[in-house]
Amino acid sequence: MRFRSLAPAILISGAAFLVACQRSAPSTAPAMASGSSNNAAPVMPNGVTPQLVALGDSLFSGGSCQRCHGNGGVGGENGPSLKTGSWLHADGSFDALVRVITAGVPREALKDSTRRPMRGRGGPMNLTDEHVRAVSAYVWSISRDKK
Ligand code: HEC
Numbered sequence: 297m298r299f300r301s302l303a304p305a306i307l308i309s310g311a312a313f314l315v316a317c318q319r320s321a322p323s324t325a326p327a328m329a330s331g332s333s334n335n336a337a338p339v340m341p342n343g344v345t346p347q348l349v350a351l352g353d354s355l356f357s358g359g360s361c362q363r364c365h366g367n368g369g370v371g372g373e374n375g376p377s378l379k380t381g382s383w384l385h386a387d388g389s390f391d392a393l394v395r396v397i398t399a400g401v402p403r404e405a406l407k408d409s410t411r412r413p414m415r416g417r418g419g420p421m422n423l424t425d426e427h428v429r430a431v432s433a434y435v436w437s438i439s440r441d442k443k
Contacts, residue, residue, distance in 0.1 A: 342390075343429070344429075348433045349434050349436075351434075352432065355421070360419055360420060360421055368438065378438060379439055379441060380439070398428050400416035401413055
């Protein structure tokens with residue numbers, strides 16, 4: 297008897313709980329959407345512009361990079377592909393690319409010891425900091441091309 301008289305109260309509070317959930321759903325959804333990037337073009341890292349990527353493209357293609365990494369960074373005899381999105385030395389972030397391209401990959405750090413080491417700053421290209429940022433921006437962008 298007592299239990300039965302409680303039932304409506306339980307039902308009502310249950311319904312109130314459901315209403316509360318439904319109310320909160322639409323208000324949290326936009327907050328989540330604005331916090332994460334959608335599936336459109338990836339947001340460029342700080343300070344990276346299409347112009348910087350274009351400069352990096354011409355430095356990469358005109359300089360030593362493509363001799364080892366292939367035209368467009370597809371991979372070559374002495375250099376891994378830079379387009380696969382998986383990395384041997386960098387985690388793929390812009391900052392990590394800047395670090396590895398500035399420092400190069402010395403022989404003892406090579407993952408594939410049959411390759412020749414990569415010199416820092418493009419070796420004979422002797423890239424300035426700004427040009428390292430440019431080629432890094434280019435590598436960053438081609439590594440995301442296909443996704
Ligand atoms: C002499 C050949 C050679 C040249 C020139 C060269 N690289 Fe490399 N690069 C390599 C090798 C070898 C590795 C490391 C592969 C390994 O560890 O087996 C590497 C690694 C890299 C990585 C790290 C890849 C990863 O998976 O973490 C990046 C980024 C890169 N090179 C960009 C460049 C850029 C940009 C240039 C031009 C400024 C350049 N490389 C010039 C041979 C070269």
